[in-house]
Amino acid sequence: xxxxxxxxxxRARLVERAEQYGLSLASLSATIRRNPAYLQQxxxxxxxxxxxxxxxxxxxxALDLPxxxxxxxxxxxxxxxxxxxAVEASAGPGSDVDAEDRTGEAYLDPGLVRALKLRPGSVAVxxxxxxxxxxxxxxxxxxxxxxxxxxxxxxARVFVVRIDGGLMxxxxxxxxxxxxxxxDNPAADPVPDGEVTVIGRAVWRMGPAL
Numbered sequence: 309x310x311x312x313x314x315x316x317x318x319r320a321r322l323v324e325r326a327e328q329y330g331l332s333l334a335s336l337s338a339t340i341r342r343n344p345a346y347l348q349q350x351x352x353x354x355x356x357x358x359x360x361x362x363x364x365x366x367x368x369x370a371l372d373l374p375x376x377x378x379x380x381x382x383x384x385x386x387x388x389x390x391x392x393x394a395v396e397a398s399a400g401p402g403s404d405v406d407a408e409d410r411t412g413e414a415y416l417d418p419g420l421v422r423a424l425k426l427r428p429g430s431v432a433v434x435x436x437x438x439x440x441x442x443x444x445x446x447x448x449x450x451x452x453x454x455x456x457x458x459x460x461x462x463x464a465r466v467f468v469v470r471i472d473g474g475l476m477x478x479x480x481x482x483x484x485x486x487x488x489x490x491x492d493n494p495a496a497d498p499v500p501d502g503e504v505t506v507i508g509r510a511v512w513r514m515g516p517a518l
Contacts, residue, residue, distance in 0.1 A: 318377070318378055323351055359379055361422075361423075364419065365380075365420050388416050389414070390414050390431040391431070397477045400438025400439065434477075435451075440478075441496075443493075449514070453468050453511070456508070460506065467510065468507040469507060470504070471504055486504075
């Protein structure tokens, strides 16, 4: 790692925090889109010698650590302010919402914003309500939404959508006849019929990684 960085300390903090949250190194490797053994090799063998900037930013956000704790710059920058939406995205049958009123700000780590390739001004934070997207998203989770990404593709991904006034988080894909909207929890109620408006793509669950 860079001169002056405590290599062993970085690895020890990573392991300690993972254990505190009940997370395996394999699951954290998946969070940064690496092979399952990636972080185990980093911890046990020192390979790679240092975490890449994107990996460090995502891990720091997932484990609620400053980047400096994982070998980043010592002067952690202030968080980037983004809109916090007044409404709660329902992961259940729907939430009767007329507008996405902004009630305040949330603060995101600048490294995470860069790692997720988000544009300031096109980011919001919203709270999940309901159980229809379990186990990936649970009631009370806060989710970062990229409001510039409103065009689902053929591969289903998680989006915040509005259906007849109800704001929800669902898995959405583009089909031949229009958008296909579904829940992840097989026990969930059917998605209501109605016109679908895409608000943005859910790109990060705040707090400990899944």
